[in-house]
Amino acid sequence: MKQIFLTALIAATATLTGLISKVETASAADFSWNSSWTQPTIYSESQTGFKDTPFQKFVQQESVYLTNSGQFKLDPSQLKLKSDYDVSVYFINEGASYRNQLAFNATGTTNKSGLIFKDASCDGVGCMMGGGINALKFGDGVDIGNVAGGTQLDFFLKANGLNSSNGNIFGTQTASNADRLQHAVAYAYNNYIILAFEDLYGGLHASGIDSATGKSNQNSDRDFNDLVVVLDIGEANVKALIGASVPEPSVTLSIFAVGAVGMFGLRRRQTRTSN
Ligand SMILES: [Ca+2]
Numbered sequence: 001m002k003q004i005f006l007t008a009l010i011a012a013t014a015t016l017t018g019l020i021s022k023v024e025t026a027s028a029a030d031f032s033w034n035s036s037w038t039q040p041t042i043y044s045e046s047q048t049g050f051k052d053t054p055f056q057k058f059v060q061q062e063s064v065y066l067t068n069s070g071q072f073k074l075d076p077s078q079l080k081l082k083s084d085y086d087v088s089v090y091f092i093n094e095g096a097s098y099r100n101q102l103a104f105n106a107t108g109t110t111n112k113s114g115l116i117f118k119d120a121s122c123d124g125v126g127c128m129m130g131g132g133i134n135a136l137k138f139g140d141g142v143d144i145g146n147v148a149g150g151t152q153l154d155f156f157l158k159a160n161g162l163n164s165s166n167g168n169i170f171g172t173q174t175a176s177n178a179d180r181l182q183h184a185v186a187y188a189y190n191n192y193i194i195l196a197f198e199d200l201y202g203g204l205h206a207s208g209i210d211s212a213t214g215k216s217n218q219n220s221d222r223d224f225n226d227l228v229v230v231l232d233i234g235e236a237n238v239k240a241l242i243g244a245s246v247p248e249p250s251v252t253l254s255i256f257a258v259g260a261v262g263m264f265g266l267r268r269r270q271t272r273t274s275n
């Protein structure tokens, strides 16, 4: 059975290359974190009807290196909406000892930015890591309001932002991250976009000071599960972006392959010294 998944993974490697764009837009440059932002209303699954369950299988196991993250780098144009939509963001899971925060930025037709989750911590059965206070439940969602077609959306994680005002801010655009490394992977699935972040600075298990920046490497596990959310940008927008890049079956295959990596990855839980 494992062989089948491996074959699927190799196939996905071949087809997915087309999803990765060489274009890096400048939208990150327009973004700045505002420490006075407050937590918007959080709606539960019973209020929104959203179901997190189908997405949990794509959450990478804790501290298991996501070897093929480069194949799931977000093409920024995929978050440029074609048509107006009332956009929501749903919490899926997190495997982080940090208490991370998530914010969004919209530029173009609609111009606004704001906090999505002030404390993206998970607690309870099924959390990759527990222990959050006032933690989020699976599927908790925030409505960021109407975003007009022609707007570039983007999302940013502030590592341990709840506890540290100067935490590292990592986004979808590799060139804009302080360590110049990829910190987000994205998949399209069931008319939603799954977005998953790595919250530790530096390369896999890098330590000491990064001489290029003077910042500390953080012995990163590069597991890309430190915050996993689902973006609801609307079926029409997701279909448009899939149609613009590769046929949907390839995307579905890629999702399946990533799920397989997660499911067959070494299941272990690290102590909370690493994210
Ligand atoms: Ca983790």
Ligand SMILES: [Ca+2]
Pocket: 198, 199, 200, 220, 221, 222, 223, 224, 225, 226, 275
């Ligand atoms: Ca991590």
